[in-house]
Amino acid sequence: MLWRWGCRCLLRVVLVPGPSLPSDSRRLILLNMRRSAAPSQLQGNPFKKPKFISPARSHPSPNEEVAKLNSDIKLFEVAANKNNFLQPQNDPRTCNFNLPTKECAKGINHGDNYREKYCLEASTKTTLDLHHTVHSAPKEITVSKGQEEKPDSLVKYFSVVWCKASKKKHKKWEGDGVLIVKGKSFTLKDLEGKDIGRGTGYKLKELEKIEEGQTMMIGGKEIEVMGIISPDDFNSGRCFQFGGGCSAILSSSQAAKKCFSNPFKSVCKLSSKENKQNSFQSCKPRHDPYAPNSLVMLRPDKNHQWLFNKNCFPVVDVVIDPHLVYYLRPHQKEGITFLYECVMGMRVNGRCGAILADEMGLGKTLQCISLIWTLQCQGPYGGKPIVKKTLIVTPGSLVNNWKKEFQKWLGIERIKIFTVDQDHKVEEFTKSPFYSVLIISYEMLLRSLDQIKNVKFDLLICDEGHRLKNSTIKTTTALISLSCEKRIILTGTPVQNDLQEFFTLIDFVNPGILGSLSAYRKIYEEPIIISRQPSASEEERELGEQRAAELTCLTGLFILRRTQEVINQYLPPKIENVVFCRPGALQIALYRKLLNSQAVRFCLQGLLENTSHLICIGALKKLCNHPCLLFGSIKEKESNSTWDESEERNLYEGLMNVFPADYNPIMFTEEESGKLQVLSKLLAVIRELRPAEKVVLVSNYTRTLDILQEVCKRHGYAYTRLDGQTPISQRQQIVDGFNSKYSSDFIFLLSSKAGGVGLNLIGGSHLILYDIDWNPATDIQAMSRVWRDGQKHPVHIYRLLTTGTIEEKIYQRQISKQGLSGAVVDLSKTSDHIQFSVEELKNLFTLHESSHCVTHDLLDCECTGENHTGDSLEKLPVSRNCQLGPHQQKSDSLKPLSMSQLKQWRHFPGDHLNLTDPFLERIRENVSFFFQNITNQTTAI
Numbered sequence: 029m030l031w032r033w034g035c036r037c038l039l040r041v042v043l044v045p046g047p048s049l050p051s052d053s054r055r056l057i058l059l060n061m062r063r064s065a066a067p068s069q070l071q072g073n074p075f076k077k078p079k080f081i082s083p084a085r086s087h088p089s090p091n092e093e094v095a096k097l098n099s100d101i102k103l104f105e106v107a108a109n110k111n112n113f114l115q116p117q118n119d120p121r122t123c124n125f126n127l128p129t130k131e132c133a134k135g136i137n138h139g140d141n142y143r144e145k146y147c148l149e150a151s152t153k154t155t156l157d158l159h160h161t162v163h164s165a166p167k168e169i170t171v172s173k174g175q176e177e178k179p180d181s182l183v184k185y186f187s188v189v190w191c192k193a194s195k196k197k198h199k200k201w202e203g204d205g206v207l208i209v210k211g212k213s214f215t216l217k218d219l220e221g222k223d224i225g226r227g228t229g230y231k232l233k234e235l236e237k238i239e240e241g242q243t244m245m246i247g248g249k250e251i252e253v254m255g256i257i258s259p260d261d262f263n264s265g266r267c268f269q270f271g272g273g274c275s276a277i278l279s280s281s282q283a284a285k286k287c288f289s290n291p292f293k294s295v296c297k298l299s300s301k302e303n304k305q306n307s308f309q310s311c312k313p314r315h316d317p318y319a320p321n322s323l324v325m326l327r328p329d330k331n332h333q334w335l336f337n338k339n340c341f342p343v344v345d346v347v348i349d350p351h352l353v354y355y356l357r358p359h360q361k362e363g364i365t366f367l368y369e370c371v372m373g374m375r376v377n378g379r380c381g382a383i384l385a386d387e388m389g390l391g392k393t394l395q396c397i398s399l400i401w402t403l404q405c406q407g408p409y410g411g412k413p414i415v416k417k418t419l420i421v422t423p424g425s426l427v428n429n430w431k432k433e434f435q436k437w438l439g440i441e442r443i444k445i446f447t448v449d450q451d452h453k454v455e456e457f458t459k460s461p462f463y464s465v466l467i468i469s470y471e472m473l474l475r476s477l478d479q480i481k482n483v484k485f486d487l488l489i490c491d492e493g494h495r496l497k498n499s500t501i502k503t504t505t506a507l508i509s510l511s512c513e514k515r516i517i518l519t520g521t522p523v524q525n526d527l528q529e530f531f532t533l534i535d536f537v538n539p540g541i542l543g544s545l546s547a548y549r550k551i552y553e554e555p556i557i558i559s560r561q562p563s564a565s566e567e568e569r570e571l572g573e574q575r576a577a578e579l580t581c582l583t584g585l586f587i588l589r590r591t592q593e594v595i596n597q598y599l600p601p602k603i604e605n606v607v608f609c610r611p612g613a614l615q616i617a618l619y620r621k622l623l624n625s626q627a628v629r630f631c632l633q634g635l636l637e638n639t640s641h642l643i644c645i646g647a648l649k650k651l652c653n654h655p656c657l658l659f660g661s662i663k664e665k666e667s668n669s670t671w672d673e674s675e676e677r678n679l680y681e682g683l684m685n686v687f688p689a690d691y692n693p694i695m696f697t698e699e700e701s702g703k704l705q706v707l708s709k710l711l712a713v714i715r716e717l718r719p720a721e722k723v724v725l726v727s728n729y730t731r732t733l734d735i736l737q738e739v740c741k742r743h744g745y746a747y748t749r750l751d752g753q754t755p756i757s758q759r760q761q762i763v764d765g766f767n768s769k770y771s772s773d774f775i776f777l778l779s780s781k782a783g784g785v786g787l788n789l790i791g792g793s794h795l796i797l798y799d800i801d802w803n804p805a806t807d808i809q810a811m812s813r814v815w816r817d818g819q820k821h822p823v824h825i826y827r828l829l830t831t832g833t834i835e836e837k838i839y840q841r842q843i844s845k846q847g848l849s850g851a852v853v854d855l856s857k858t859s860d861h862i863q864f865s866v867e868e869l870k871n872l873f874t875l876h877e878s879s880h881c882v883t884h885d886l887l888d889c890e891c892t893g894e895n896h897t898g899d900s901l902e903k904l905p906v907s908r909n910c911q912l913g914p915h916q917q918k919s920d921s922l923k924p925l926s927m928s929q930l931k932q933w934r935h936f937p938g939d940h941l942n943l944t945d946p947f948l949e950r951i952r953e954n955v956s957f958f959f960q961n962i963t964n965q966t967t968a969i
């Protein structure tokens with residue numbers, strides 16, 4: 029550690045390579061070290077008393093050097109540094125949810141060429157050092173509003189160094205800190221945001237006199253004031269970033285150190301081998317950068333060259349293969365540019381991670397394939413490829429989809445892909461020089477971790493990477509243990525809704541960039557959460573907002589999210605229907621009986637154990653799907669030896685008497701379930717009106733899928749099925765078979781939880797969600813399987829709900845605020861994780877027999893339910909469920925509907941006279957109410 033070198037006027041000599049200097053030039057940098065051993069004191073002192081500046085930051089940028097130096101060796105003291113920890117080369121147009129705020133823009137030092145190219149807006153603002161805290165602090169102490177009138181509320185912030193109080197003559201400062209002076213009291217915080225000292229009762233006159241260089245005692249600690257911090261820098265949290273971003277800085281310093289390790293070798297005086305190698309490098313771009321429509325990557329700026337072009341290769345344009353560019357959508361071109369800049373460390377110095385969080389179906393796979401292909405063949409320095417081996421980790425059902433996409437876009441010759449399965453082990457990949465891309469499932473990765481660690485991967489892509497949001501799970505720790513620096517997370521779900529999970533994902537792609545978890549909690553999470561509470565004071569609200577803005581700004585450099593709208597124009601119309609199906613007579617009788625059971629009554633009195641309500645909910649959901657499922661469960665339980673003591677006994681007591689005496693679940697009928705009746709009619713009308721079109725039929729339960737499968741058999745519909753039991757090796761084959769125009773399958777039976785994510789089921793143009801999940805994300809995932817690129821037909825989506833039952837309640841929960849509060853981003857969350865109050869349980873356990881649609885009743889809609897065409901969209905309030913707050917108010921088209929949005933949909937009762945939709949017309953008999961919404965409407969559908 030540098031700061032251990034505490035001695036007076038220590039001169040540190042570093043020879044720095046520079047690409048643009050003559051080969052015999054050597055640059056000698058003397059770092060003037062101060063006496064004190066505190067981190068902040070160990071560097072040159074360009075302005076007053078700077079904080080600790082890591083080597084990567086403390087060396088001048090090559091531009092500055094070139095300007096200052098002639099070819100002679102020259103000694104100089106390190107000047108003010110412009111090589112920021114963050115070097116946002118951010119495209120304001122693509123900065124996903126977080127257009128830089130004024131504050132953000134202030135803190136950004138845009139790279140020259142990038143600024144020219146993209147950041148027109150930002151470039152008009154003053155470019156400031158993000159860590160200008162000390163240097164640019166105003167001479168006068170900044171105080172909060174109202175200080176003159178009320179000295180008690182006066183607030184000042186100072187950067188300090190501190191150590192425990194001691195009488196020793198030669199003290200060692202232990203760390204940097206922030207001193208907050210409020211009224212007559214002091215708080216001392218370390219750079220992790222923790223309070224480490226407090227004091228009170230000081231005289232106001234003393235406080236006014238605090239100035240740089242002053243030493244004082246606070247709560248058993250001695251401090252020396254190093255400078256003033258502006259309220260802006262405190263509120264944004266920037267003044268802590270030496271703690272927060274410290275490791276990021278260190279990392280770039282490490283990168284820099286690499287360059288420093290053998291300076292002579294690096295200064296364009298290449299060994300003969302390297303010379304030879306160099307001469308073999310193609311110094312021409314692989315593709316013509318001037319060709320019309322060419323997609324050329326950003327050229328590295330001088331800082332980048334100085335850090336990464338050790339061998340002084342000529343800078344060559346990196347141009348995306350025109351073969352790919354031909355197919356790329358505009359948002360995909362932007363996405364590739366973004367990914368390239370991230371993994372090349374051009375957006376955040378020395379950081380090579382990215383999160384591509386585009387909504388489902390936007391072609392994240394193609395964007396990554398384009399990146400891999402580019403980096404595998406090209407590089408900005410002498411054309412030398414950046415990546416040799418890439419590791420792609422993905423859910424099991426998508427392993428072959430990735431391979432297929434590679435083949436779709438690049439053919440089989442260009443790039444050799446190895447997919448791991450039962451018969452193809454990682455060793456095969458390791459031994460063969462032939463393959464450059466390894467695709468493996470998360471499960472297999474864990475099993476083959478040791479072999480994987482033996483391979484040096486240059487690029488790591490984690491598909492559906494939101495599963496890494498928990499840092500303690502094995503998969504995350506396994507992936508963290510891989511040494512690969514260039515890491516990309518792909519996810520279709522928003523990542524910023526939960527601040528803890530957000531941290532884990534960020535820390536995975538760019539380790540340490542937000543500092544330690546404890547620092548992050550203190551500096552960002554706590555103030556942000558406090559500010560969102562209704563009881564928050566104005567001050568807390570402002571602080572939280574500013575911290576959120578800063579966090580957004582920091583992370584927005586390497587997170588990109590675009591919404592579905594960007595591809596809407598390429599997609600056919602989508603007709604979405606929520607269909608409220610009347611329950612059958614047997615269903616109603618059983619439902620009543622269940623609600624009257626002792627188990628439900630006890631639940632409502634809070635008398636049963638925590639999980640009892642889940643059993644009741646489960647039974648009601650089964651009943652809504654089909655009574656025979658409930659029958660089957662009871663029979664199964666009865667045969668179990670523990671039946672007599674089980675809680676279910678209280679629930680199922682007397683239920684068998686409601687079933688007809690000769691009830692046989694295998695001989696179930698469609699009439700017994702309202703939804704099944706509707707489904708059966710729906711399948712028939714699709715078959716009749718659109719004989720060439722296919723249906724994806726989704727349920728969350730394998731047993732329900734069995735029933736649906738039986739219905740297919742009875743009606744003679746050809747079907748295929750994918751659920752949790754389907755071997756991974758067969759999944760892609762099943763998907764391909766269904767998508768093929770030659771397939772005779774009419775129906776694809778899909779278990780949404782088992783295989784919903786990432787699948788392309790564009791062979792189907794009708795999707796029926798037979799049951800509803802607590803988590804809207806599960807349903808959204810499923811619905812996104814058919815309305816995606818490549819779909820040729822208008823897409824019809826039907827969500828079936830049983831009128832007046834728990835299914836409506838779950839739907840309401842999905843679309844109301846409550847439903848959004850926790851579950852929205854998390855596919856793994858189930859009802860087990862949802863807490864219910866007794867009031868909520870009462871509502872869940874009520875059957876509304878006389879309502880056509882309880883959901884409509886709740887909408888507060890003036891219409892009488894007669895073909896209402898929806899309110900004007902302008903009235904729609906913008907609502908967003910995001911802990912990072914209002915800075916990201918951009919529409920998320922795939923986020924669950926809100927109640928008010930649902931009100932915009934056309935809605936009408938089943939017996940409405942003028943149903944224009946021929947499909948709805950045919951099923952209306954069993955339907956009490958419809959909601960319908962059409963996206964991308966053309967003429968006929």
Ligand SMILES: Nc1ncnc2c1ncn2[C@@H]1O[C@H](COP(=O)(O)OP(=O)(O)OP(=O)(O)O)[C@@H](O)[C@H]1O
Pocket residue numbers: 355356357360386387388389390391392393394433436519520785786787788812816817818
């Ligand atoms: N530019 C394009 N032109 C035509 N088809 C495309 C294009 N880009 C992507 N596609 C196709 O769109 C479909 C969806 O792409 P992909 O599976 O990569 O989406 P995704 O963003 O990964 O979605 P999810 O989050 O659901 O996994 C694929 O079939 C893909 O081949």
Ligand SMILES: [Mg+2]
Pocket residue numbers: 392393491786
């Ligand atoms: Mg995908």
